[in-house]
Amino acid sequence: FHIKGDFMFATKQSKERNTLDFYISHQRGPFFKAEFETELDLRKFHIADVTDKRIFVSVMHTETLADLYVSEISKNFTQYNFVLSMEQILCYFPDGNWKDSWLEDVTEDPFTDLYRVEGLKGIYIASRVDSKAPVANIGPEHLISLITFDHGVTWSPIxxxxxxxNGKPLSCHIENSCSLHLCQKFSQLYPVTSPPGNVTNQNLRSASIMS
Known part of the structure; x- marks a missing residue:
């Protein structure tokens, strides 16, 4: 099992094929099975972020698809329901997804490209993967940074x-599908990452964010 904050997490093989059941305990109390609002297989879990009453969990559904879910927790911490927050979250599971990619060579630890903005309640920044990203050669150009101001209920480009x-005007506007890309864990691991502020393609600008 895994401990984070006031919660303990455990998994158990489900009676259904290719699916794990996910259990949560609050303050070392009894474990309760969590429910996820999806028909997809639940193959692997990564605890992306935990606060007093809210949990973000990345779930690997296939070798190329992971989604981010956010919890709805009952007041007595006996019911845990997870609803979809973001599709195609950038989440890496060793021996699970993005096999044969460069990620296998640089880290043995799972991670989710999700950053909680310190001191500002409910604000997170995350990286979503382009559905057409190549499995073996995924790079920063295949990601888009999104921000939420309401604990993951809605996300929007930055x-x-x-x-x-240098004070020169930039011809980059969200209405033209051009937004700011913030480098997080993925870009820190990437073998060749453009310096902050450089244009990596016509619809992507980079900046740094440290976590």
């Missing part, structure tokens, strides 16, 4: 700056 570091 507004880019209007000027570059």
């Amino acid at each position: 507004n880019p700056p209007t000027e570059d570091e």
Whole structure:
């Protein structure tokens, strides 16, 4: 099992093929089975973030699909229901997904590209994967940074700056599918990452975010 904050997490093979059951205990109390609002297989779990009364969990459904779920917890901590927060979250599970990619060479630990903005309640930044991203050669250009201000209920692209570091206007606007990309765990591991502020393609601008 895994401990994070006031919660303990455990998994158990389900009676259904290719699916795990997910159990949660609060403050070392009894374990209760969590429910996920999806018909997809629940193959692997990564605890992305935990606060006092909210849990973000990334779930691997297939070798190329992981989704982010956020909890709805009863007041007495006996019922845990997880609803979909973001599809195609960038989450890596060793020996699970993104097999034969460069990720296998740089880390043995699972991770989710999710960052909680410290001191600001309910604000998170996450990386979503382009559905057409190549399995073996996934790179920062296949990700888009999204931000939520309501604990993952809604996500939106990040507004880019209007000027570059030299004060020159930038022709980058969300309405033209151009937004700011923030480097998180994935980009820190990537063998060749563009310096902050460089244009990596016509619809992507990079900046750094440290976690």
